[in-house]
Amino acid sequence: MHTDIPTAPELQNLMAVRAEPAISIYLQTTPETQKIGAARTELRKLLKDAVEQLEAIDTPKRSIWPVEEHVADLLDDDDFWAHQANSLALFVTPENLRSYRLPNHLTQMVQVSDRFHVKPILRAITVNQHAFVLALEENAVRLIEIFADMPPVEIRVPNMPTDAASAAGTATVNSRNYSGRLGGGEGQKVLLRGYCRQIDAALRPVLAGRHEPLILAAVDEMQAMYRSVNTYAGLADEALIGAPSAKSLDTLAEEARPVLDGLHAREVERLHALYSARENEGRASTQIARAARAATYGAVDTLMLDIDTVVAGTVDEAGEITFADEESAASYGVIDEIAARVLQNGGRVLALRRDDIPQGEALAVILRYAV
Numbered sequence: 001m002h003t004d005i006p007t008a009p010e011l012q013n014l015m016a017v018r019a020e021p022a023i024s025i026y027l028q029t030t031p032e033t034q035k036i037g038a039a040r041t042e043l044r045k046l047l048k049d050a051v052e053q054l055e056a057i058d059t060p061k062r063s064i065w066p067v068e069e070h071v072a073d074l075l076d077d078d079d080f081w082a083h084q085a086n087s088l089a090l091f092v093t094p095e096n097l098r099s100y101r102l103p104n105h106l107t108q109m110v111q112v113s114d115r116f117h118v119k120p121i122l123r124a125i126t127v128n129q130h131a132f133v134l135a136l137e138e139n140a141v142r143l144i145e146i147f148a149d150m151p152p153v154e155i156r157v158p159n160m161p162t163d164a165a166s167a168a169g170t171a172t173v174n175s176r177n178y179s180g181r182l183g184g185g186e187g188q189k190v191l192l193r194g195y196c197r198q199i200d201a202a203l204r205p206v207l208a209g210r211h212e213p214l215i216l217a218a219v220d221e222m223q224a225m226y227r228s229v230n231t232y233a234g235l236a237d238e239a240l241i242g243a244p245s246a247k248s249l250d251t252l253a254e255e256a257r258p259v260l261d262g263l264h265a266r267e268v269e270r271l272h273a274l275y276s277a278r279e280n281e282g283r284a285s286t287q288i289a290r291a292a293r294a295a296t297y298g299a300v301d302t303l304m305l306d307i308d309t310v311v312a313g314t315v316d317e318a319g320e321i322t323f324a325d326e327e328s329a330a331s332y333g334v335i336d337e338i339a340a341r342v343l344q345n346g347g348r349v350l351a352l353r354r355d356d357i358p359q360g361e362a363l364a365v366i367l368r369y370a371v
Contacts, residue, residue, distance in 0.1 A: 002083040015340035019093035024117035066094035113332035122351035135244035152253040164195040217244040282370040286361035293319035298345035
């Protein structure tokens, strides 16, 4: 499977685009090349739908033709279609086409407006199905990166010690000869902690700027030892118990997924509790109109939104919404626009399933201050 999930800066750049027109296409694909023909056929249908929407509002032909050409070129690119994931997101203007291959199974759709519809992508970057596993024991250490729908990979970490003895510069960390504190059980702990400290130092440049969880796979003693020196803020409280040496990458990844699910569930629970507390203070709401005004003035700390709901309309510079009776090229998804304003003002956006949003609404906001 081949993926290229947009980074947070790329997402903000997509949200900032204003073009006449801006077309967003979400397409279900497959990493099985021999079955990709159906996706190409569906893309032709979605392009036809987009063109019909543009013609319905009298978009000039000079703006439609380049869009058709960009997509036609992509349709003819056999090499591109040979390397896919589970979904494909296309963002097209008369000037260019940007594509992202995504591991998620997204709902197929086409949206035509003066800005891109990016909400479905948010799920790919806000739910932790991407993490690292540190498989740690006295005689070996591995860093493994795991993904939502891709095989795990072992990462080569520069300056990573190979084992505790070589890290200590000794033949063994179980020496009976005493030199200061270095001997017996106490000496072993000193050397193992030094080994863990070297591992932490080697990981710092690899994990710098990352936010994904780091999950330990180790016996209890080594877990405690590593936690005592760890400096990575994303180290998960829950760990994979037992010696990892006999476990394959796939097994470690499979065991890590319940940990990630638990982290996500606890974060949703925390946000629900915070929402309830802030609602009593007038600092939380599920009203779309109120959320739009709060997002415009930088008052939203956290936005939770349903990835499948599209509310058509427009939002003006003051944050006032004009709702549309139906989707068309003359409107856009107002929840997308709210999300863009939240991100632009330093807020947090989480794309969730509707059941995970307070009161089961299309969105919920937690505010920095009452508005």
